[in-house]
Amino acid sequence: MSTPQxxxxxxxxxxxxxxxxxxxxxxxxxxxxxxGGAVPDFAPGQYNMVHVNNVGAAAMAICVHPDAPDVLLHTxxxxxxxxxxxxxxxxxxxITVSGPFGAGWxxxxxxxxxxxIVAGGIGLAPMRPLVHALIRQRERYGHTTVLYGARTPExxxxxxxxxxxxxxxxxxxxxxxxxxxxxxxGPVGVFTNLIPRAPFDPYYAVAYIAGPEVMMTxxxxxxxxxxxxxxxxxxxxxxxxxxxxxxxxxxxxxxxxLTGPVFRFDEVEQFLAARx
Amino acid sequence: MSSVDEIKQxxxxxEFFKGIPPEYLxxxxxxxxxxxxxxxxxxxxxxxQATHCYLIRQGQVALEVFEPHRxxxxxxxxxxxxxxxxxxxxxxxxxxxxxxxxTQLTRMLAIDAAAFRDALEADHEFGYEIIKxxxxxxxxxxxxxxxxxxDMYA
Numbered sequence: 438m439s440t441p442q443x444x445x446x447x448x449x450x451x452x453x454x455x456x457x458x459x460x461x462x463x464x465x466x467x468x469x470x471x472x473g474g475a476v477p478d479f480a481p482g483q484y485n486m487v488h489v490n491n492v493g494a495a496a497m498a499i500c501v502h503p504d505a506p507d508v509l510l511h512t513x514x515x516x517x518x519x520x521x522x523x524x525x526x527x528x529x530x531x532i533t534v535s536g537p538f539g540a541g542w543x544x545x546x547x548x549x550x551x552x553x554i555v556a557g558g559i560g561l562a563p564m565r566p567l568v569h570a571l572i573r574q575r576e577r578y579g580h581t582t583v584l585y586g587a588r589t590p591e592x593x594x595x596x597x598x599x600x601x602x603x604x605x606x607x608x609x610x611x612x613x614x615x616x617x618x619x620x621x622x623g624p625v626g627v628f629t630n631l632i633p634r635a636p637f638d639p640y641y642a643v644a645y646i647a648g649p650e651v652m653m654t655x656x657x658x659x660x661x662x663x664x665x666x667x668x669x670x671x672x673x674x675x676x677x678x679x680x681x682x683x684x685x686x687x688x689x690x691x692x693x694x695l696t697g698p699v700f701r702f703d704e705v706e707q708f709l710a711a712r713x
Numbered sequence: 714m715s716s717v718d719e720i721k722q723x724x725x726x727x728e729f730f731k732g733i734p735p736e737y738l739x740x741x742x743x744x745x746x747x748x749x750x751x752x753x754x755x756x757x758x759x760x761x762q763a764t765h766c767y768l769i770r771q772g773q774v775a776l777e778v779f780e781p782h783r784x785x786x787x788x789x790x791x792x793x794x795x796x797x798x799x800x801x802x803x804x805x806x807x808x809x810x811x812x813x814x815x816t817q818l819t820r821m822l823a824i825d826a827a828a829f830r831d832a833l834e835a836d837h838e839f840g841y842e843i844i845k846x847x848x849x850x851x852x853x854x855x856x857x858x859x860x861x862x863x864d865m866y867a
């Protein structure tokens with residue numbers, strides 16, 4: 438008899454409905470179940486294992502669009518064998534997906550508090566369902582701010598969605614890039630520059646952070662300097678995700694006791710600073 | 714035309730001078746003018762004499778470098794409200810190293826550089842207080858540049 442965790446690990450065939458280019462090296466796969474079934478429930482921040490025949494598997498943050506809950510979205514950046522293979526697939530191709538896995542973003546601490554979302558690069562992918570969840574029950578949360586940093590304006594992920602969020606009257610979206618030509622009229626500079634000016638009350642703010650580890654470390658420090666408690670900051674650990682991939686791949690997920698990829702910062706502070 | 718009191722008030726409100734004794738601000742006030750730059754206008758150009766220290770009150774300025782092989786200017790950094798624009802006025806040869814262009818209507822306090830340097834030289838306590846504040850600006854910018862150079866999103 439299989440455990441619930443093994444049950445979840447059962448693989449499901451999905452068909453690629455379309456491949457939406459996001460940036461020069463990143464695309465979002467829109468997937469529908471080949472058997473016509475529904476996308477399993479998931480918590481924002483959880484991930485799926487996406488398998489490519491004869492190549493391998495990669496862990497990817499789960500998202501569905503609020504208007505199309507039967508379409509599974511996985512944003513893929515072509516940086517390795519599996520992700521390059523995924524980016525090379527066309528509409529109609531079938532892939533195998535298992536999940537959801539891992540602990541998602543905890544939303545309870547944010548209730549009646551301000552919310553600060555800090556994302557860098559492809560770190561916006563696990564934030565997207567979180568923002569959808571916050572919007573769905575907007576009245577539960579205080580002032581919500583999304584701070585996003587990208588390498589160049591061309592590398593900005595979900596640009597149209599960021600613009601939509603920015604167009605809402607109950608949410609602040611600040612975007613900065615590391616370098617730009619003169620066509621870009623927004624801020625240029627490191628993402629931490631956004632934190633001092635972001636409109637939130639640091640003493641009643643919960644922060645969610647995803648991106649490269651060096652970026653998360655600086656984000657936590659900048660938020661802490663502004664007054665946000667470290668135990669009210671949550672980080673998305675890609676490194677843990679990679680370890681999870683290895684263990685899930687060897688059918689050892691249950692034994693591993695992994696609780697990531699989302700962690701409260703003070704619980705993983707030393708681990709974040711450690712070299713692998 | 715702005716009165717001396719208005720300028721003193723605006724200096725005191727700027728983040729850079731936050732908490733500084735009023736007598737120090739009183740010394741600088743006669744050497745400060747208010748300047749506005751519409752979007753697209755250059756505040757200064759690389760190679761020009763650094764005659765003023767600019768404190769941004771409102772708007773945004775892009776620091777740019779002209780790169781002919783890329784067909785134009787590259788934006789290195791933007792500075793906005795409460796930021797300090799340019800430090801070249803503080804160290805010889807007092808020449809700007811980059812172009813600075815307002816990317817939106819930008820209002821600034823412009824402090825006469827020679828008078829500012831004289832004031833820092835004349836009173837070392839005042840000078841030390843100001844240099845500490847500039848050092849914080851420099852180190853912040855240096856850390857930012859190093860992070861940007863690390864290409865962390867790659």
